[in-house]
Amino acid sequence: MKGGKQMRKRKNRQKIFCIGFAFCLWISGFTMVSADNASGMDKSYIKNFTCTNNIGNTKIELNVSADVWSDGPYAQINKIIGNDLNVTSDIPYIEFEDYNIDVWSAEGTYPTTRLFYTYNGTLKVKVTDATPTVVIEELEKEGFCGGEPVSGITEYIKNIDECGEIQLYQ
Structure with missing residues (x-):
């Protein structure tokens, strides 16, 4: 019972x-997921997955490294080795703050062939009077919210909450 x-x-x-x-x-x-090509490799190796989220001209990349075992056409993820987030943008003074990352087996145990991931945090951009109007328009178009100026600097923020799936056989 x-x-x-x-x-x-x-x-x-x-x-x-x-x-x-x-x-x-x-x-x-929509988030793009890609993986490096480890074809032709047998036994244990490191496989890197990249999950990309584009917000206008800003790109957030989650990089996940996994210990993978393969033998011929069969492969499995034995464990997650590490992960990190990178933000690239043509907007100056952009930062990703207070973020959290979690990556885990879709089945709850290892080995697996599928992973789930989630990350969240706050994108912050500091804007001054010298910032071109086109940059401010792009920020607002992409959902950034501006606060009240303090000493000539306005902070625009956007909360990010992303999740997805990584498949070994993609």
């Missing part, structure tokens, strides 16, 4: 996660 109750709880958590995950994918828009 107790085992059945725990199993129902686990299934309910999985359903809630799947619904939340689907909503997150729907709300976050």
Whole structure:
């Protein structure tokens, strides 16, 4: 009886996660996922995945490194080695602050062939009177909100909440 109750709880958590995950994918828009090519390699190696989210001229890249084992056509992810976020933009003074990253096995255990990821944080841009109007227009078009100027500097912010899936066989 107790085992059945725990199993129902686990299934309910999985359903809630799947619904939340689907909503997150729907709300976050389109994110590109790519992986380096390790074809022809056998046994253990490091595989790097890059998940890219474009916001106007700003690019956020989540880089995930995984320990992968392969033998012929079969492969599996044994563990996550590391991850980091990079922001590139032609907008000066842009920073990604207070961010969190989480990457985990889609099945909840390793080895796996699928990973889920999520990251969130705040993109901040400091704008001065000398900032071209076209930059401010782009920020506003992409959903950045500007605050009140302090000492001639206005801070524009945009909260980012992104999630997705990485598949070993993509």
